[in-house]
Amino acid sequence: MTSAQLLIDAFGRVREEVHHAVDGLTEDQLGYRIDGQGNSIAWLVWHLTRIQDDHIAGAAGLEQVWTAEGWGARFGLPLDETDTGYGHNDHQVSRVRAKAELLTAYYDAVHQKTIDFVGALTDDDLPRIVDRSWDPPVTLAVRLISVISDDLQHAGQAAFVRGLLP
Template structure:
């Protein structure tokens, strides 16, 4: 098995977790927060998708689907196009309102784009430096694993929120 196949499998697991957290919920449930400082499912899924879109596009040297495919306009958020949710406060979290179709539509587009990119990689590609702002510099392999780890954490948080809301 190639490294690219392992990463594609991991990204597929993220997809399963995202869909399990979102499917069957209405827009109000997706936007609900357990308290004023908590993240909503909508924000968590939007954020993890924005990070994946941002990081994969940067590594691939392509434009993010967020802007290239019109997702920015479809979501209609008041954030600048480059916003990914990093550093967001409660009012920003509350501003992310979307139905399941919009959330999973954007997520699925980014997921398919990610798989197409990852499946085209060779093992030697993973050592390429993609970010010199860190010490040590970040390789492509480390960046992709970091995206997977971040995505799984946020998808797990969304699943937790879903469970808490459904038990109320």
């Protein structure tokens, strides 16, 4: 198995978990917050997708799917167009509402862009520095594993919330 195949498999698992967490739920169920607080399924899936979109676009030197394909307008969220959800407070989390079909369609568009990018990578690409704002600087390999890890954590949190739906 090549590194590219391994990455395709890992991102495919993220996609499966995203769909499992979201499919068949109503907008109200997706917006449910345990004890009226915490992150909703809608926010978790939107956020993990925004981060994946942001990080893959940055590493690939491409425009984010969010802006390039008009997803920001489709979601119509009362947030800045560049917002990824990082550092959101309780009020901001509550503002992220969406239908299941919209969440999975946006994720699938980002997933396809991700697969197109990672499918063309070779082992020689992975040590490339993609972010010098950290010490040590972040390589492409570290960035991709970070995205996969973050995505799986948030998808797991969304599945947990789904299991607690009233």
